[in-house]
Amino acid sequence: MRYARRSSASPWLIAALGGALFGVLCGVARAQAPADASPSSSSRSLLPWTQSGYAGLSGGRSRYDLYPGPAGLAYDESDTAWKLSAGGYFHRNFGVEIGYLDFGRAYRLDGRTKARGLNLSLVGRAPIGDRLELFAKAGTTYSRTFTSAEPVYGVRAGRNSGMGLSFGVGASWGFTPNIAAVLEWERHRLHFADDTAPADMATVGLRYKF
DSSP: OOOOOOOSSOHHHHHHHHHHHHHHHHHHHHHHSOTTOOGGGOOOOSSTTOEEEEEEEEEEEEEEOOOOOSTTSOOBOEEEEEEEEEEEESSSSEEEEEEEEEEEEEEETTEEEEEEEEEEEEEEEEEETTTEEEEEEEEEEEEEEEEOOOGGGOOOOEEEEEEEEEEEEEEEEESSSSEEEEEEEEEEEEEOSSOEEEEEEEEEEEEEEO
């Protein structure tokens, strides 16, 4: 028998709040734009010392790589995940990105594990034509996690935090000079109470280019 999914907040509420914040960022960017500036020549960015900035909102699935426990126990390693990010470029092909990530929850050992994190990555991009862009990134994620489990299994439960390596690859497709769809896969090394283990995140979303 698998555990019934529970969430501390409705996915629709999370999406609504994220969408509202995304809209605010887009509105700020439009308000700051000079009347004669073209999107392709923009130098605006939310991050200092960068230009050609962007903000993005994505959602998808996460997958934890944790010890499931003895055979026969209910185990669910995947959940809904989402992230909010902002980035900019200090070179035509290289830039930096920050992001807030929510990996959702895994259910194991008659308990649950959940994780959130802040990521900082260097990004390299390779434009292909006018609309398609491939990119890769590598950096570090500061994670905060919570693990609960029945004491009989002898697994340490509680909260933990720490820095871990991260990397990812993806592609974006521009519908307009300012709006692009983004498909991305990432791996983050997270610190749990009983282990240090990777968690994967595959997402699709929208990116607004300033």
